[in-house]
Amino acid sequence: MTVSVVVGRIGRAHGIRGELAVDVRTDEPERRFAPGSSVVASGGRTLTVATARQQGQKFVVRFTEVPDRNDAETLHGQVLEAVVDEGDVPDDDAFYDRQLVGLLARVGDADGPAVGTVVRVEHPPSQDLLVIDVRGTEVLVPFVTALVPEVDLEAGHLVVLDRPGLLDPGSAEVVPTDDAGSAR
Template sequence: MTTAQICVARIGAPHGVRGQVRLWTFTEDPFAVCDYGPLATKDGKRTIEIDNVREAKGHLVATLKGVTDRDAAARLNGVELYVARDALPDTEDGEYYHADLIGLAAVNAADEAIGRVVAMHDFGAGDIIEIAPPSGPTLLLPFTDAVVPTVDIAGGKVVIEMPGEIVDDDPAAADD
């Protein structure tokens, strides 16, 4: 069985001419990305070691081992860096790694199937849970206590309370 991988950073464009890169981290403490040792690409075929980092506006600037010029840095632009899920610290109550939520069944309060969690998004205004129903378009809902009152990772499900504007959304009613 393979260990779940968690994306902890994404390499951006080169910074300067000596091989440094912009680095966007997805860890609570941006500098924690240095604590996990070598990071792997999603396919696991390549590992990348962070030699050092410094803070910049909205991201980090990183020196990566073996990357010594702008061309080598440019080839890494967009590469996501992963770590094994079990290498990450445990979460507090009410906190979840997105990877732990993806794949869970989504049910309503009566335990009736709504679909499956296929993604988690953060567009800047809070987390969004994406649920794929058995048919039709996916649902994008706010990942709040009101909409997702129960997360049962051990039980393999999340309970969804549909917001009123979605439950009562009837295009024909708008014509009245």
């Protein structure tokens, strides 16, 4: 059986020949963006990699189906997914979205109280976000080690550190501001 996994997010068009800057979301960019490989854009469009090269933190990719800059610009912001075998697992400290969805979110440590369940993972440009259902309210938690230090797939939970306002935005500390809106 196969499943789709997020491998990147399309950034701006690069040049006039239809190349695109891609923010890579995989530990195997050379494999996922190898010439001849296919990915699916969030609009459902299948794209075949013609060329790919690393440039700084991003990959510059040209797809066979994208002939020019005008077509490339229509893809800006779309998430790219690759189809992988369900048995494939990522490297240590990396997870597929499907592995995280359904995990209990525990506060503090592995024995802490369960406060919610991961319902999906979002992939905005800056960092991945866990969407956790906490008593019927969706809360966004940056999926970074500083806030989510432990993920235990076998036990079916992850640990979220207890930070004011993180899991209960209504309890966040309010910083007083002056008339201009600057923090005092």
